[in-house]
Amino acid sequence: MTRGYSKILATPLHGTPSFQFHLNVAGMAVCRDVMRRSGMTYRAEHHPFPAWPFKDVEDWRSADQARRDAYVAAERAASAQTVPGQVGIPEFKLLSNGPWLVGSQEIAQALDRYEEAPASVRAEPEADELWRDWLGWLRETMVRGGFTVS
Numbered sequence: 001m002t003r004g005y006s007k008i009l010a011t012p013l014h015g016t017p018s019f020q021f022h023l024n025v026a027g028m029a030v031c032r033d034v035m036r037r038s039g040m041t042y043r044a045e046h047h048p049f050p051a052w053p054f055k056d057v058e059d060w061r062s063a064d065q066a067r068r069d070a071y072v073a074a075e076r077a078a079s080a081q082t083v084p085g086q087v088g089i090p091e092f093k094l095l096s097n098g099p100w101l102v103g104s105q106e107i108a109q110a111l112d113r114y115e116e117a118p119a120s121v122r123a124e125p126e127a128d129e130l131w132r133d134w135l136g137w138l139r140e141t142m143v144r145g146g147f148t149v150s
Helices: 025-037 057-062 065-079 104-116 119-126 129-143
Strands: 007-010 020-022 100-103 146-149
Touching: 020 129, 025 129, 065 100, 100 104, 104 129, 104 146, 119 129, 129 146
Parallel strands: none
Antiparallel strands: 007 020, 007 146, 100 146
């Protein structure tokens, strides 16, 4: 499903080949608006990503594996951040190319919220092919372990 410039890439689960859903800025805005109106997302500020602790690429390459692993783990934690007590997907993950990790639980909560939204909120978007494709893609990524926004 190619739709434009910014891309959202599904994270493969257990070796399943990844698949992509491409959205340009306008397409993502449409999807984000429906998600907001139906309670699938919440507004929040994200915490910053960890600072690059290496002098340069050579420093990275020559660094102890434990040091590199610690940085990768911190970066992954920042990419996967959510807000305790909130339900759904934080909007900041859909406002930039991240990289952001959106997990299965976030997607499942968002889809549950959508199903609970009044029919009047769902009727118009469900007539739009872009929204139907996006919703189907979310359902598929939920069972594949989530997706990466990049």
